[in-house]
Amino acid sequence: MTRLSLSAVALAGLVLISSAALADEDKTVTVYKTPWCGCCQVWTDAVEKAGYHVVVKDMEDLTAIKKQAGVPAEMEGCHTAVIGDDRKYVLEGHVPLEAINKMMSERPDIRGIAVPGMPQGSLGMGNHPSAKYTVYSLNTKPSEPPQPYMTAGE
Template identity: 50%
Template sequence: MNRRTLLLLMMTAATGAHAAAKPAVEVHKNPWCGCCGAWASALRQAGYKVTLKDGDDLLPLKKSLGIPDDLQGCHTALVEGYFVEGHVPLDAIARLLAERPAIAGLAVPGMPKGSLGMGNDPKASYDVLALSVDGSSTVFQHVGK
């Protein structure tokens, strides 16, 4: 085996190990919601291990996590001790897991047009909010212009 082949094998192994390192994500969604499925598919394509949990009433889960009514989205995901509410983009989730801030989770309220799962428009503009345990929020990341 020459040096170039060995280097390529090492790079391939490192890439595979990095992809395998992504955590499991449990996505709670309504069974009839296509945008939630599209969001979950994007997570899966990015290497996350996604488990879908369909339910007709997600409000009890959202309430138990302390997600205020005005900050709720159409689906709720759980990943490594955090919640991810609504159409949160992949880079915000990656940043959350890399930085591990002392928050309860992230939220994109409502269903912003162009967000991940809602058309994936690069011109979309919305905020990703960080929610503290007490329910207060701050802007974690701005998407768009």
């Protein structure tokens, strides 16, 4: 094998390793929650069980995190998470796995998705497949109102 071919093989290996590393980073979910919230822990455990790498950051007050993430007051849930590598998305509240997977596969031009409040039957709040609630998209421009992204339970 010539030096050029060895270099090409080595470069191809690095590209594969880099792609795998990016895919792993892309599946990292950093969850900001209060230490005493049981439903947040249930949601976090379900996300981890679904194959995501979860990093938990317990905090007494999430106000600054929600503000930094650009979560409108009417979209707030009990925890805030961030997912992605070079493109970060916000996950606010009890977002279902289907919505996370959809967003990560489609890569829409939004800031993230939110489930306001704590809907009964949502992931972390009983996780009933027939529970019907709206998942909203958070626009990249904070001045634009959230829009329905999908309906869970359909």
